[in-house]
Amino acid sequence: MKIAVDAMGGDHAPEVVVKGVQAARDQWPDLEFMLFGDLAKVKPLITDETRIELIQSDSVILNEDEPVKAVRQKKDSSMVMAAQAVKNGEAEALFSLGNTGALLATGIFVIGRIKGIERPALMPTLPTVNPGHVVNLLDAGANAESKASYLEQWAIMGTIYARDIRNITNPRVALLNNGTEFDKGDPLHKEVYQRLEANEAINFVGNIEANSLLLDQADVIVSDGFTGNAVLKATEGMSSLLLKQIKQALLNNGLGVKLGAAMIKPALGDIKNRFSTSGNGGAVLLGVKAPVIKTHGGSHEDAIISTIGQIREMLAKKTIHQVIDYLKENPIK
């Protein structure tokens, strides 16, 4: 199993990427890597080249670059070259910590859509109120506009992923909507409800509202891309805001509170880790012909290793092939 890695993406690139790749290589003897980057910077960071192929790339797609334009113009970038290696069959999956929009565009334009998937979707894995239980949300923002057929296709992909990678026999699928009753929402969401209920391959548990996103009421939540994006950002924003406010309050409230804060630090740290954005693997661009996975730009080594483990699972379980095979037999229009 060979993974093409964009070594130049992310806040701490290439250092943390190279470190994470080497650690993952040591952990999983069945993994090989192609590492794309500025070799003048990357090579000195490599302590052992075993199962790591180094390929020079001359440019980098930055976070502030306009995604589609950057992918078209920076063909010599680490991200586009890594995608090209997947397209050419030299590698089987693409991993980057870089510009999310550009990675989506690279996945779609360079690697290409699965036949029968009209639009790929971005799918993060989120923590829930129950430790050890997570939830997949898709689409979390690959699409500003969504049609009912897209959401039905996403529900199938989410089901296959949760079954194979998370080992859930019959994953519960819910639809993110503005109420729980069956007739809630605009015409799009009403139609999606009917489709999910009618599709026997989907264990549809009904509508879910955004305040129940992380309450472990579903294993997979499908959403139009615009709302999914907004809800994910609102959740992350509120979490980050509250934790910062609490930290500030604990620092600015006199000695007694400071002392108390020191005593509760381990308990709070645990919550912070669980609800941090990087703790649960990367976001998968589901619907393209190979695993394309993005992890948070600020990720540290641990998050990189766990995301590579996630890619390895997807390759070992042939998740993408299962989607391809399913849609060949059961096209969704």
Add this chain to the structure above:
Amino acid sequence: MKIAVDAMGGDHAPEVVVKGVQAARDQWPDLEFMLFGDLAKVKPLITDETRIELIQSDSVILNEDEPVKAVRQKKDSSMVMAAQAVKNGEAEALFSLGNTGALLATGIFVIGRIKGIERPALMPTLPTVNPGHVVNLLDAGANAESKASYLEQWAIMGTIYARDIRNITNPRVALLNNGTEFDKGDPLHKEVYQRLEANEAINFVGNIEANSLLLDQADVIVSDGFTGNAVLKATEGMSSLLLKQIKQALLNNGLGVKLGAAMIKPALGDIKNRFSTSGNGGAVLLGVKAPVIKTHGGSHEDAIISTIGQIREMLAKKTIHQVIDYLKENPIK
């Protein structure tokens, strides 16, 4: 200034409603009230009938009632009768803690839309990262489907409200979108961006993403009703989940943590109060011919008093008349 109050809505009705109304009456000598409810229950709670007229209503719209149906069928309910009093000119504003959907339907069908407002919007006032600064979000869920002209009308109403009631000279208006650049979003949001930028009565500061909702980057945030609803619920859901998890962690982590928790309690309590849903007044149904305000069903006396104060401000400043006058001169199609 006379306010029609639905005494039977909310989790602690009619006790807490009657208490709040009496306290508000004592606080503001220029306020009068019409109190609609089951007088067998309401009357014993009244200690002083000064400026409070009691009117018997024979039914109650429950939280689990289907809103539009309930409003049509329960014409003798406290909520619909209170709305009818506003329509007849006996009272100038409607206040309820009951079923939000039913209150929206009552406002629209009984009291009626302002000429030039195609669809009324629900507008809560939310806390921000800066104590004392708040933000108005509209539409937070009165509409499952939105058109560009609605959002422009909402931006005008939000501007007038923030100027008159919050005393902000030139309120910053942002559009909730899936990116900050001007060309982000689906066709609806792109068109709204152009409209808000072109309208000289609106101090448009551009797009805002959901993770910046509470960062005090705008005074008024306009959103399509579907996304606004989802983002509000996601924010509330995450806040409630995190605070509960923290409370649990502090209780279940041994004596040291428990002791620390006791020491930090005042600091945490302050944050909890600031980010609670009921601390910043009620949600206004803006776009109907009178102030229609809903506050959280679980509200206590303080929240009821402050919401009545908010209604009083809207009546004193003639906020609704200003909207009517503005749209007469400057229709938005």
